[in-house]
Amino acid sequence: MVLKLAYWMYEGTALSGIARVTGSMKKIHTVIHGPQGDSYINVMFSMLERFHELPPFTLSAIGRREMAKGSRARLVETVLRVDEEQKPDVIVITPTCSSTLLQEDLDAVAHTLQARTNATLIVPKVNAFRDLEHYAMDQFLTQMVATFAEEQSKSERFSVNIIGPSYLGFHQIHDLEEIKKTLQDLGIEINLVVPYGASVEALRNITKAHLNISLYQEYGKSVCDYLKERFGMDYLSITPLGIRQTGRFLEEIGEKAGIDVHAYIRRNLSPASLISRCVNSVDALSSLYGKRAVVFGDYSHAVGVTYLLREIGIQVEWAGTYMKAMESSFKQELQGQAKEVFVCDDFQKISNKIKETQPDIVFGTQMERHSSARHDFPCVVISSPAHILNFPLHASPILGYSGITRILDNINGTIKLGLEEHLVNMFGEDSQEEEVQIAIAEVAASTEKKELSAGASEEIKWTPDALNTLKQIPFFVRGKVQRNTETYAREKGHKEITLEVIYAAKAHFEK
Amino acid sequence: MDGIQRENGCLNTFCPIASVAWLHRKMKDSFFLIVGTHTCAHFIQTALDVMVYAHSRFGFAVLEESDLVAPSMTGELSSVIDEVVAEWNPKVIFVMTTCSVDILKMDLEVSCKEISKKLNFPVLLTSASGIDGIFTQGEDKVLKALLPFCPTVEEEEKEQSEERKSKWFFFNKEEEKPVEKPKVSNLVLVGAVTDGTAQQLQWELKKLGLDKVDVFPEGDLAKMPVINERTVVAPLQPYLNDTLATIRRERGATVLTTLFPIGPDGTAQFLKDICQHFQIDASRVEEREKQTWQELEPQLQMLRGKKIMFLGDNLLELPLARFLTACGVEIVELGTPYVHSKDMKAELETLLAKQVPIIEGPDFHLQLKRIQAYKPDLIVTGLALCNPLEAMGYRTAWSIEFTFAQIHGFVNAIDLIKMFTKPLRKWQALQEHGWN
Secondary structure, X not given: OEEEEEOOOOOOEHHHHHHHHHHHOOOEEEEEEEOHXXXXXXXXXXXXXXXXXXXXXXEEEOOHHHHHHOOHHHHHHHHHHHHHHHOOOEEEEEEOHHHHOOOOOHHHHHHHHHHHOOOEEEOOOOOOOOOEHHHHHHHHHHHHHHHHOOOOOOOOOOEEEEEOOOOOOOOHHHHHHHHHHHHHHHOOEEEEEEOOOOOHHHHHOXXXXXXXXXXXXXXXXXXXXXXXXXXXXXXXXXXXXXXXXXXXXXXXXXXXXXXOOHHHHHHHHOOOOHHHHHHOOOOHHHHOOOOEEEEEEOHHHHHHHHHHHHHOOOEEEEEEEOOHHHHHHHHHHHOOOOOEEEEOOOHHHHHHHHHHHOOOXXXXXXXXXXXXXXXXXXXXXXXXXXXXXXXOOOOOOOOHHHHHHHHHHHHHHHOOOHHHHHHHHHHOOOXXXXXXXXXXXXXXXXXXXXXXXXXXXXXXXXXXHHHHHHHHOOHHHHHHHHHHHHHHHHHHOOOEEOHHHHXXXXXXXXX | OOOEXXXXXXXXXXXXXXXHHHHHHHOOOEEEEEEEOHXXXXXXXXXXXXXXXXXXXXXXXXXXXXXXXXXXXHHHHHHHHHHHHHHHOOOEEEEEEOHHHHHOOOOOHHHHHHXXXXXXXXXXXXXXXXXXXXXXXXXXHHHHHHHHHOOOOOHHHHHHHHHHHHOOOOOHHHHHOOOOOOOOOOEEEEOOOOHHHHHHHHHHHHHOOOOOEEEEOOOOHHHOOOOOOOOEEEEOOXXXXXXXXXXXXXXXXXXXXXXXXXXXXXXXXXXXXXXXXXXXXXXXXXXXXXXXXXXXXXXXXXXXXXXEEEOOOOOOHHHHHHHHHHOOOEXXXXXXXXXXOOOOHHHHHHHHHOOOOEEEOOOHHHHHXXXXXXXXXXXXXXXXHHHHHHHOOOOEEEHHHHHHOOOEOOOOHHHHHHHHHHHHHHHHHHHHOOOO
16 A cells, blocks of 8 residues: 545545446436445535435445444345335445455345346446546446447437536536537437436437537546447547537537538627627737636646637646546647646645746636635636536536636636726725725724723723633624624623623623 | 434444544644545545635545555655645644554554654544544544643642752752642543633633633643543533543543533533532522523524424434423434443433433434424434435434534523524525425
């Protein structure tokens, strides 16, 4: 074993990858074979995706007793109960990082149990200890498709399968809506989306489509390769992010479907279009053109956003991805697009690199948002790792033409706009933060003053204990607490504020 | 103990590494190094939402596969710790081991001692394995690791004896006068509560005549209180069983059997039992309790007669349910991961006297059926279950909020009770706008 220091992780675990696949599908229940804490997967679904139903994951816990006497009995009991109560089509039995270390043969358990369950039992063929989220998704999606896909006659009209969208991805459900709308506008049917919303029954019919479209580069391509090899299905693997890639995406689909997509592209990029009016606006001359940006994220978003930034006149100082396994294709893809192209999964290093580069704007993950805030750089979040803020309620795709408008809006909301920048450069800042700083300074000063003027006659005195308590209160409510307590003390005729007065004032105001 | 049912569950809870969320804020100049897998880091990052502290004094030593299984982890651990020291310059490092370390049967004790010696500051080993613990129990392990920093002798006594040893030739005359210090017992409140909470309890006790009340742990290693055979320990949190057992065994201190100072009823009993032990007048306590209940009255009106169910999560369930019964709430089921009959004795007696159904390690799937039968007005449970239960038409309170809020003592009682009434008020408010 080798130890490696990490503060934050860019990619999730194999378990989270498998859960994203199974949790996105219909009538599939996952039995997680691991210690207590591994049921955190449920929290991700119920909190980030705001699940209104119980997330389809059940833990078969490995506790002290299972460590001593073996975990098989508990696993069997859990699987049988899930089968009986949930009646799923498939039960996926998955190990976790730590249970992988037990080196149990889950395949053998599933094999003997299969005779006793209605559901099909599947054990993911991944190494839950070693593999990471996207690789596990890629492998497991392929395994699921390979298990259920059957030879079917093609649909009458040209139809496609969309491969990629899943829960807990970065705006992926929003992307799906955008792609659906685009395909509908072009008159192309969707046969199936995988894994989001797919059932086992639907997987059986996956071969009805004429074309597979893999939306993201991190996973999904293996499914396409499998379907091409086994069933001769054609596929394309382009992430439609930015003007050029969206155009390429549409053109290739058009070519395969025998549809002319150029009118559609023109409509979205004509001088009358919103995108064009924004990018060509004279205001953008100073707000976008020549700005120095840095880009970091997963593969698809780092590549796509780098293209887009170049397309709207922003200079990309460097572009990086944490997808280490995709290093060579990343470098090849972005060669010449940014001054430096690299692969790195160390959060601290990226943070330092941002600081050294001093960019005008940062495009990164939620972690780069933090790093940027620390060094006071504006930041637009364009990739996982995500945060609850990346699960917005209103339509917010990253892909397609709507994705471009959304990113432009985000840039405008993040950096200083043209005229604004001129004014600030000429006359200096007059920001709210300054006011907040002043307010803090005032509270601090008056607190200090109280401390010094312990002998003054008119002011209400604070005893050292009480003053200490006041200082423990977070600064943003401290002023209010101070005022309330003093008002209360005056009303009650206290000459001195003691702990007793503070506590009584609290009770008084919070009743 | 009789009257407690047992099931084989309570699995929707966090593992003990989650306790870094509050412990790294409590312990000054510390660093928490979690030795575990990728999952540990991913869990803390995604489920606990501690990304608010993006640059925090905790990190992960992630186990990675290699062809060789090292005979000793000292070298590996040491180089990770060197990185931590370079970045943070901590005064103490807590090495928290996890399930994987447990499963691999790795023993890091010798390594930690060696590194500690090399760096000349404490590198403390604590187990945060989820194999046999839930998230609040991480605090128990850390407090236990901190116990050696509690002196057994008063500082003055020690100084005097040391002075005598080193400077005996200067202070010959004073040496002739034997210093007789009265051997008094000290009171130590045990639990990693906020400074504000500790101060409130110290203030209540001061009003009763106990001037010197210590708290364990202090945020500073150098300021840990004396714990010896004359010490009286009053536990503040219900999940500190290992720490308390060690205090009993190694220090011979008296651990009070009383209610936890949560809610006016619990706080009153807690203070009364301390007073009784120190033989001081406790008559003021009743007045404080009465006054606090009066302050809670508007909230109480909302709670009386309501049915509340605990699904079990953070081990605070017993004191919280006991407080609620005092508020006139009917506890339809008190699920809790684990019942320590010795350290929970007073709570258990109070609850069982009121026939509150207690279930240790409740099975959620059975609970789901019971929820439908009980139709509780409020369900207290973990983050994994709140939203789905809300969608089923139940009101919920996040149990983790009780871990992260200041709920001890008389002064905080109002905040505590509002954590139960707020979801009910929210529901009422939404209903008035047509939601149901």
